[in-house]
Amino acid sequence: MSKLNAEERKARDNERFSQRVDERRVKGEDVVAYALANDKAFKFLTKTEKHSFKERKIELEEQVKVKAQERLELKNQQELEKIEAEFTATEE
Numbered sequence: 001m002s003k004l005n006a007e008e009r010k011a012r013d014n015e016r017f018s019q020r021v022d023e024r025r026v027k028g029e030d031v032v033a034y035a036l037a038n039d040k041a042f043k044f045l046t047k048t049e050k051h052s053f054k055e056r057k058i059e060l061e062e063q064v065k066v067k068a069q070e071r072l073e074l075k076n077q078q079e080l081e082k083i084e085a086e087f088t089a090t091e092e
Contacts, residue, residue, distance in 0.1 A: 018044045032056060 004012065021044040024031045032053045035041040045053060 013040070014043075017041050021045065036060070 017040050
């Protein structure tokens with residue numbers, strides 16, 4: 001088997017992703033979810049799928065921010081409770 005140059009590898013990979021997206025679309029699967037999981041599939045989405053992709057990506061990023069903020073608040077609350085417990089223990 002001969003080695004492929006960069007252009008040939010890229011063309012081969014693009015063809016594979018195109019086929020995978022088409023297969024999922026035919027099966028009725030969520031191609032936007034597939035593209036979210038694999039960014040290389042994005043360019044093979046239709047215009048409406050790309051719009052949906054962008055909306056869902058923004059939504060997912062927002063959820064990540066909210067969860068990170070919740071974790072930070074929980075950590076701060078735990079630290080505050082620990083400090084308060086130490087303070088009350090030293091007073092006694």
